[in-house]
Amino acid sequence: MSNFEARNLTEGLNGVLGFRLIDWSDCFAQIEVGLDDRHKNRQGGLHGGVTATLIDATTGFCGVFEPVPGKRRGNVTVSLTTNFVGRAKTAKIICTAKTVRSGRRIYFASAEVHDSDGNLVATAEAVYAYVDRDAQRLPSSS
Amino acid sequence: MSNFEARNLTEGLNGVLGFRLIDWSDCFAQIEVGLDDRHKNRQGGLHGGVTATLIDATTGFCGVFEPVPGKRRGNVTVSLTTNFVGRAKTAKIICTAKTVRSGRRIYFASAEVHDSDGNLVATAEAVYAYVDRDAQRLPSSS
Amino acid sequence: MSNFEARNLTEGLNGVLGFRLIDWSDCFAQIEVGLDDRHKNRQGGLHGGVTATLIDATTGFCGVFEPVPGKRRGNVTVSLTTNFVGRAKTAKIICTAKTVRSGRRIYFASAEVHDSDGNLVATAEAVYAYVDRDAQRLPSSS
Amino acid sequence: MSNFEARNLTEGLNGVLGFRLIDWSDCFAQIEVGLDDRHKNRQGGLHGGVTATLIDATTGFCGVFEPVPGKRRGNVTVSLTTNFVGRAKTAKIICTAKTVRSGRRIYFASAEVHDSDGNLVATAEAVYAYVDRDAQRLPSSS
Numbered sequence: 385m386s387n388f389e390a391r392n393l394t395e396g397l398n399g400v401l402g403f404r405l406i407d408w409s410d411c412f413a414q415i416e417v418g419l420d421d422r423h424k425n426r427q428g429g430l431h432g433g434v435t436a437t438l439i440d441a442t443t444g445f446c447g448v449f450e451p452v453p454g455k456r457r458g459n460v461t462v463s464l465t466t467n468f469v470g471r472a473k474t475a476k477i478i479c480t481a482k483t484v485r486s487g488r489r490i491y492f493a494s495a496e497v498h499d500s501d502g503n504l505v506a507t508a509e510a511v512y513a514y515v516d517r518d519a520q521r522l523p524s525s526s
Numbered sequence: 527m528s529n530f531e532a533r534n535l536t537e538g539l540n541g542v543l544g545f546r547l548i549d550w551s552d553c554f555a556q557i558e559v560g561l562d563d564r565h566k567n568r569q570g571g572l573h574g575g576v577t578a579t580l581i582d583a584t585t586g587f588c589g590v591f592e593p594v595p596g597k598r599r600g601n602v603t604v605s606l607t608t609n610f611v612g613r614a615k616t617a618k619i620i621c622t623a624k625t626v627r628s629g630r631r632i633y634f635a636s637a638e639v640h641d642s643d644g645n646l647v648a649t650a651e652a653v654y655a656y657v658d659r660d661a662q663r664l665p666s667s668s
Numbered sequence: 669m670s671n672f673e674a675r676n677l678t679e680g681l682n683g684v685l686g687f688r689l690i691d692w693s694d695c696f697a698q699i700e701v702g703l704d705d706r707h708k709n710r711q712g713g714l715h716g717g718v719t720a721t722l723i724d725a726t727t728g729f730c731g732v733f734e735p736v737p738g739k740r741r742g743n744v745t746v747s748l749t750t751n752f753v754g755r756a757k758t759a760k761i762i763c764t765a766k767t768v769r770s771g772r773r774i775y776f777a778s779a780e781v782h783d784s785d786g787n788l789v790a791t792a793e794a795v796y797a798y799v800d801r802d803a804q805r806l807p808s809s810s
Numbered sequence: 811m812s813n814f815e816a817r818n819l820t821e822g823l824n825g826v827l828g829f830r831l832i833d834w835s836d837c838f839a840q841i842e843v844g845l846d847d848r849h850k851n852r853q854g855g856l857h858g859g860v861t862a863t864l865i866d867a868t869t870g871f872c873g874v875f876e877p878v879p880g881k882r883r884g885n886v887t888v889s890l891t892t893n894f895v896g897r898a899k900t901a902k903i904i905c906t907a908k909t910v911r912s913g914r915r916i917y918f919a920s921a922e923v924h925d926s927d928g929n930l931v932a933t934a935e936a937v938y939a940y941v942d943r944d945a946q947r948l949p950s951s952s
Contacts, residue, residue: 396566397573400542424538425586431539432586432603433579440574444567461574462774463747463795465607465891467935469911469918484933485895489773490746490797492895494933507910507920509893509935511747511795513774604916605889605937607749609793611769611776626791627753631915632888632939634753636791649768649778651751651793653889653937655916680850681857684826708822709870715823716870716887717863724858728851745858749891 398441401434405445411483413445419475435477435497435506436466442481443493443510462490462511469507472499481510489514540583543576547587553625555587561617577619577639577648578608584623585635585652604632604653611649614641623652631656682725685718689729695767697729703759719761719781719790720750726765727777727794746774746795753790756783765794773798824867827860831871837909839871845901861903861923861932862892868907869919869936888916888937895932898925907936915940 390406393399401422407414417438425431440461448457481495490513497506532548535541543564549556557580567573582603590599623637632655639648674690677683685706691698699722701707709715724745732741765779774797781790816832819825827848833840841864851857866887874883907921916939923932
């Protein structure tokens with residue numbers, strides 16, 4: 385186990401959904417989230433988009449570990465496949481992601497989502513491209 | 527064009543993210559979303575999870591069209607693949623999904639996300655299983 | 669319809685499986701194959717690998733059209749997702765692929781496989797990287 | 811290690827490509843293949859279709875282990891995603907697949923392909939449906 389200090393993610397969608405980064409090291413990341421009404425689909429179950437977003441966030445972190453605060457390498461998702469293999473039976477889910485292989489321009493990551501009893505909820509594969517961090521601002525609404 | 531009356535989705539994550547169902551008919555659905563701070567990743571760009579959630583919501587609707595209010599068929603995502611092919615250049619994105627094939631127990635859907643200038647942002651393929659609608663409530667936190 | 673002259677593909681696996689390139693232009697390709705014992709799985713049905721290989725071949729062609737013989741741009745598959753949506757009901761299947769978006773280093777392609785009666789057999793999404801054509805020889809067995 | 815006796819697969823595409831089933835038990839399978847001209851793409855490298863076919867065969871076996879010869883459960887691939895993470899540096903590749911979760915009607919499998927030096931070549935996720943084994947014969951050409 386690393387000596388990483390867990391922290392809540394506060395920016396953008398990660399903050400809206402209450403994501404908490406609980407471990408982060410080179411080629412590895414873990415994010416957990418406590419489930420409530422924000423995370424529901426219209427049938428009252430866990431929205432598949434929560435799972436996909438959690439995986440995207442975690443696989444995004446695992447490929448660009450930066451021990452030095454304020455100095456970050458950028459990345460964009462190229463492709464993300466999620467298989468929804470089972471239902472969460474607890475009110476917290478945890479995503480564990482690792483970098484499978486990284487090249488100069490792209491990296492591959494795998495991830496699994498479990499509930500807090502260890503039941504497998506989803507498996508995923510992702511491809512990312514490294515980019516200049518300032519190159520991808522969201523268009524302004526105004 | 528159908529005579530569907532557009533409506534804001536208010537439940538759970540769809541409501542949190544401001545999704546608006548703008549068209550819905552048998553095997554077809556369209557959802558749009560105006561982008562703001564809620565939808566950002568930590569680099570200030572569009573969070574891949576927004577795109578994936580938008581696709582999951584839209585492909586979820588397209589497979590279970592119900593003209594009769596209050597009578598809904600349930601479904602769960604089995605597999606979702608999203609390819610992030612380009613950047614949104616406007617502050618609104620629209621997902622268009624169609625059911626490619628449906629059987630008794632599962633259906634396949636394809637989707638595309640464009641920005642409001644028609645630039646392609648993402649393509650996706652999804653597999654869903656039909657389920658009893660009451661079978662999948664989110665575990666309670668309390 | 670282009671004035672492309674159809675030709676049998678004779679090299680490697682494409683030749684082993686009897687693939688025939690029936691159309692090829694910028695960002696577009698079509699390959700067909702007549703099905704026989706070579707293409708079966710152990711249950712006597714169409715091997716999913718045939719469909720995946722046909723898609724990989726066709727999406728591979730569509731991204732690197734070269735009107736000038738002998739001058740070819742190389743590419744490698746980065747990610748391939750195939751959804752097997754229905755059964756072939758005829759003894760010939762045809763894959764149609766188009767380039768959805770291409771950048772300097774990677775391109776995205778979509779594909780559909782139909783049987784010769786027009787029944788949809790599979791849908792697919794692929795990501796490719798452009799490479800130097802001489803950079804990827806198969807290791808020799810000897 | 812199980813006491814499974816390795817055997818060459820002789821039917822259909824698995825036989826054409828020289829696949830050899832080297833381990834098979836409940837929820838687990840391994841298939842290897844020695845690479846030669848049959849497995850090449852038109853650039854002389856390993857055809858992505860070989861990798862995808864190898865994965866499809868192996869994930870197909872891992873979900874339907876049958877210790878009793880002649881009594882087989884059928885299955886069809888629903889969705890297959892392959893990420894091509896690296897090049898094979900030896901002339902043999904081995905796919906290892908495990909069933910991640912199985913229900914009454916579908917199962918999920920994950921797979922990895924390595925070369926014989928242990929270099930990772932591909933990762934994959936698959937969804938299968940169980941079917942009646944006699945229900946999916948290939949259409950006859952005659």
